[in-house]
Amino acid sequence: MAWGNRAVNARDRPCGLALTLLLLLLVSPGEALENGLARTPPMGWLHWERFLCSTDCAGEPQACISEQLFMQMADLMVLEGWKDVGYQYICIDDCWMAFTRDEQDRLQPDPDRFPSGIRKLADYVHSKGLKLGIYGDVGNKTCAGFPGSYGYYDLDAQTFAEWGVDLLKFDGCNVNTVDQLADGYKNMSLAMNKTGRSIVYSCEWPLYMRPFHKPNYIEIKQYCNYWRNFADIYDAWNSVKNVLDWTAVHQDSIADVAGPGGWNDPDMLVIGNFGLSWDQQVTQMALWAMMAAPLLMSNDLRQITPQAKALLQNKAVIAINQDPIGKQGYRITKDNNFELWERPLSDGAYAIAVLNRQEIGGPQSFAFSTTFIVNGLACNPACSIRQILPTSEDWGLHNWISFLKLHVNPTGTVLLKVVVIKEKLFNNKQESPAL
Numbered sequence: 001m002a003w004g005n006r007a008v009n010a011r012d013r014p015c016g017l018a019l020t021l022l023l024l025l026l027v028s029p030g031e032a033l034e035n036g037l038a039r040t041p042p043m044g045w046l047h048w049e050r051f052l053c054s055t056d057c058a059g060e061p062q063a064c065i066s067e068q069l070f071m072q073m074a075d076l077m078v079l080e081g082w083k084d085v086g087y088q089y090i091c092i093d094d095c096w097m098a099f100t101r102d103e104q105d106r107l108q109p110d111p112d113r114f115p116s117g118i119r120k121l122a123d124y125v126h127s128k129g130l131k132l133g134i135y136g137d138v139g140n141k142t143c144a145g146f147p148g149s150y151g152y153y154d155l156d157a158q159t160f161a162e163w164g165v166d167l168l169k170f171d172g173c174n175v176n177t178v179d180q181l182a183d184g185y186k187n188m189s190l191a192m193n194k195t196g197r198s199i200v201y202s203c204e205w206p207l208y209m210r211p212f213h214k215p216n217y218i219e220i221k222q223y224c225n226y227w228r229n230f231a232d233i234y235d236a237w238n239s240v241k242n243v244l245d246w247t248a249v250h251q252d253s254i255a256d257v258a259g260p261g262g263w264n265d266p267d268m269l270v271i272g273n274f275g276l277s278w279d280q281q282v283t284q285m286a287l288w289a290m291m292a293a294p295l296l297m298s299n300d301l302r303q304i305t306p307q308a309k310a311l312l313q314n315k316a317v318i319a320i321n322q323d324p325i326g327k328q329g330y331r332i333t334k335d336n337n338f339e340l341w342e343r344p345l346s347d348g349a350y351a352i353a354v355l356n357r358q359e360i361g362g363p364q365s366f367a368f369s370t371t372f373i374v375n376g377l378a379c380n381p382a383c384s385i386r387q388i389l390p391t392s393e394d395w396g397l398h399n400w401i402s403f404l405k406l407h408v409n410p411t412g413t414v415l416l417k418v419v420v421i422k423e424k425l426f427n428n429k430q431e432s433p434a435l
């Protein structure tokens with residue numbers, strides 16, 4: 001029926017084709033969209049979780065979706081050091097539009113809330129050395145009921161390109177059939193390519209596809225730079241937990257697909273808001289780094305605690321998230337309320353996260369052997385370990401028989417970076433020690 005289905009069913013076809021496909025899979029986890037963008041997970045700010053569809057600028061001048069909100073966030077992004085650590089995209093979500101298209105059928109912003117227009121807003125954001133993201137929908141209406149792009153993909157792509165937009169979040173509401181969903185996401189990708197402007201393409205294709213059939217991630221990655229798999233995040237521990245559980249359960253089919261140019265998107269960072277305890281904020285930051293997730297904060301940069309700001313600006317965690325080889329981490333064990341995740345990094349290093357899922361009592365101790373990490377390879381013959389979160393601490397040198405013991409607060413995470421030390425002996429005598 002739909003595109004996704006065809007490729008999945010290829011497994012049932014004669015051996016030759018299946019073998020060819022298998023070989024293709026072994027060679028590469030799938031070609032990424034060739035727009036040269038998102039070589040590491042995009043970082044920025046997105047209005048949705050914190051500001052939703054607030055359109056009442058008379059009643060809530062500080063919180064309504066208006067050009068002023070995005071200009072203020074852009075100013076702070078530069079002034080408060082966000083840009084310096086890598087946050088770059090200022091992204092508009094739903095509810096920026098007027099309820100109707102203009103006389104030439106083009107999308108237009110709400111004239112009261114965006115009186116200068118999107119082109120001017122993009123110029124402003126660019127003048128700060130930042131990039132602008134915008135929002136549309138593959139169907140007949142956006143999720144909040146504003147005009148959708150169905151039937152207008154070329155025109156809307158051209159409009160966004162003319163405005164100088166750098167990223168498009170394309171939602172999947174109000175689509176009649178699953179064929180139209182897949183075709184619509186592809187057609188918009190091709191339409192944006194035709195404009196000649198480089199625009200990061202954020203899709204929700206697998207999220208809306210999954211109720212009908214299994215998404216074909218190899219194909220999705222050819223059209224999208226990142227894609228949502230799971231429901232919208234809320235400012236709540238329960239929501240963060242659900243995202244982590246979903247990701248761990250589905251990791252065999254999604255983790256290997258991620259890489260430069262294409263990423264799984266577990267949705268926004270809600271750090272700096274109201275719903276997560278300190279330990280839960282640490283967990284979100286650590287695990288989003290492990291998952292190679294886009295780091296799109298949804299918070300109010302005008303009112304954020306120094307503690308949340310320091311966590312979001314932690315360069316060592318960001319470096320794990322932005323690691324150039326772009327391999328997504330995975331959960332390796334779940335043992336009595338403890339979860340152990342690992343993520344391969346460049347230069348043979350690893351990130352390790354230990355999450356305490358117990359929601360009663362105090363800090364719990366967790367002990368594990370370094371042989372647990374990467375099947376014992378990471379610390380053989382030796383490794384150095386640094387704790388990155390919740391605080392930065394040097395744990396010194398270890399070897400393959402070291403035992404590590406740590407204490408983790410309820411719902412908190414300890415994040416470690418393990419750097420392999422190759423013995424001089426090996427370097428001199430043998431080019432590559434047998435692994």
Ligand SMILES: *[C@@H]1O[C@H](CO)[C@@H](O)[C@H](O)[C@H]1NC(C)=O
Nearest residue numbers: 034035192193195196197198
């Ligand atoms: C359009 O796609 C081609 C490959 O199909 C790629 O080489 C080119 O860079 C793309 N252009 C843009 C603007 O993304």
Ligand SMILES: *[C@@H]1O[C@H](CO)[C@@H](O)[C@H](O)[C@H]1NC(C)=O
Nearest residue numbers: 139140150174175176177180
């Ligand atoms: C949009 O509405 C038209 C007319 O009702 C319908 O034919 C079309 O399938 C709809 N598009 C999508 C993507 O659902």
Ligand SMILES: *[C@@H]1O[C@H](CO)[C@@H](O)[C@H](O)[C@H]1NC(C)=O
Nearest residue numbers: 151153179180181183184187
């Ligand atoms: C996508 O483009 C193809 C080729 O132009 C067209 O046949 C198809 O109807 C389009 N689908 C949607 C959902 O726009």
